[in-house]
Amino acid sequence: MGQGLITRRNVMRGALGAGSAVTLGAAAYALGPSYGEAVGQVWRHVEPSGPVDLPYLAHYATLAANSHNTQPWRFSLEGRRVAIAPDFSRVTPVVDPDHHHLYASLGCAAENLALAAGTAGSAAAIGFSQDGADRVEIDLVDAAPARDPLFEAILERQSTRSDYDGTEIPAADLRAVAGAAQVEGSSLVLVSDKAKIEQVLELAIAANTSQVEDPAFVDELRAWLRFNVSQATNSRDGLYSGCTGNPSLPPWLGQLLFGFFFSAKSENDKLARQMRSSSGLAVFVSERDDKAHWVASGRSCQRFALAATARGLRHAFVNQIVEVEATRRQFAELLGLGDRRPDMILRFGYAQPMPKSLRRPVAKVIV
Ligand SMILES: Cc1cc2nc3c(=O)[nH]c(=O)nc-3n(C[C@H](O)[C@H](O)[C@H](O)COP(=O)(O)O)c2cc1C
Structure with a gap:
């Protein structure tokens, strides 16, 4: 999905066109201290009161990757069993019509919780x-x-949606990360050959184009965008533009510029740059196409992300291909997966960290 949002250059171009750019641009780059405070409240270690402390467990679970940062989960405790149930009030029916990403997100949370x-x-x-x-x-x-060590990486992990530096990853590190991602019911395919990445990029551009040109997709994405600090800190969910290094803007201006500049060409150019600057791609493939196995792939993906983070690697999702049925089928063929479903695609490599995303308070997700 096109979660890279409006680019800094586009915003500046738009603002200049509007005639008030320079002050707007300069003020907009700073992430206000209130965002930093909110990040500090979310991304911190807490102490357990005992071996079965639901708020403690849910705190770490909610720091997991999750689609559009909708945080589609509810946690409950029955005896010594923790349940993570889907929150169907936080679905994204256009990009995720069969709730695949929702269940994969629960798998990511389950792994952190464990x-x-x-x-x-x-x-x-x-x-x-x-x-x-x-x-x-x-x-x-x-x-x-x-x-x-994967627990230690929970606070450091983030989706880093910037260009990476393209450096090759030591084989031993890659083996260790792949080893840590082993989860029954899901398998991992690594793509590091540049020619193969170009073939995947071709499919990604086709998928991205069809998403960006679909008004329903764009409307759904727009509903989860947070254009400035107060929008982000009020909702504590969704995709905050500051996390991709973009300026904080009044929502009306953010919406306007998004409408002007979110195009297939700009998104595809960015996608090409980001994929080509990555050291490789990790594809998570469920053994069977059902909810239990989507959870397994989510677990594997979260473990991969944590193990990569522990070794100084960054990652970001480039899921467009698997979100569009036609390209998902072509991709399965390209990788020789037969009937198996490619669930998620991560790109990985070396890059500087970006600002973190927020989460809702744990009290809101415990039932
Ligand atoms: C199943 C799933 C699908 C996702 N798809 C995308 C995607 O297509 N593009 C993207 O930029 N991020 C994607 N994400 C990443 C989420 O947007 C991200 O995890 C969320 O915004 C929270 O940010 P964080 O990972 O930095 O904590 C996906 C995450 C999950 C678990």
Whole structure:
């Protein structure tokens, strides 16, 4: 999906056209201290009160990657079982008509939760409900507290939607990251050959073009955009333009400029630059095309992201291809996946960090 948002250059061009650019541009670059404070409240370590402390576990779970930052989850505790249920009031029906990304997002959260449980003295077994409740269920049993290096990476991980530096990754690091991402029910395909990345890029551009030219897709994306600090800190969800290095703008101006400058050409140019500057792509493939396996791919993806982060690598999702049915099928063919579904695509490489995204308070997601 085109989550790269309006570019800085476009905004400046638009603002200059409007005649008030220079002050607007200069003021707009700063992320106000209130955003920094909100980030500090969200991205911090907390202490568990015991091995089964739901607010503690949910705190770490909510720091996981999730589609459009909708945070489509509700956490509950029954005895020693934590359930993560979908929150269907936070769906994105255009980009995710079958709730695939929603369940993958629950898988990402489950993995963080399991790592936090380990630190608090519980071993976690992650499963998917068998009774049609369609939720992730995590059973906790007593264990010696263990601080996994992936747990340490939770606070550092972020989707970094910038250009990377293209440096090759040491083979041992890549092997370790791929090894950490192993989850039953999902498999990982790494693409680092430049010619193959070009073939994937061709499909990505086709998918991106069809999304950007679909008014329903653009409207849905627009509804989750947060154009300035107060919009972002009020909702604490969605895609804040500051996270991609873009200026903070009054919402009316942000909407206006988005309408003017969000085009297939500008998004495709950016996508090409970003994919070509990445060291490789990681594709997560579910063994079966159902909710339980989408959760498994989400878990694998989150583990990959954490292991990469622990080794100083950045990542960002480039999912356009798998969101458009026609390109998803062509992509499965290109990778020789047969009937299996490619779930998510991450690009990875080296880059400086960007501002972090926000999360809603844990109290809002516990039932
Ligand atoms: C299933 C899934 C699909 C996603 N698709 C995209 C995507 O297509 N483009 C993108 O830029 N980010 C995508 N994301 C990343 C989310 O937007 C991101 O995780 C969220 O905004 C929170 O930001 P963070 O990862 O920096 O914590 C996806 C994440 C998940 C879990």
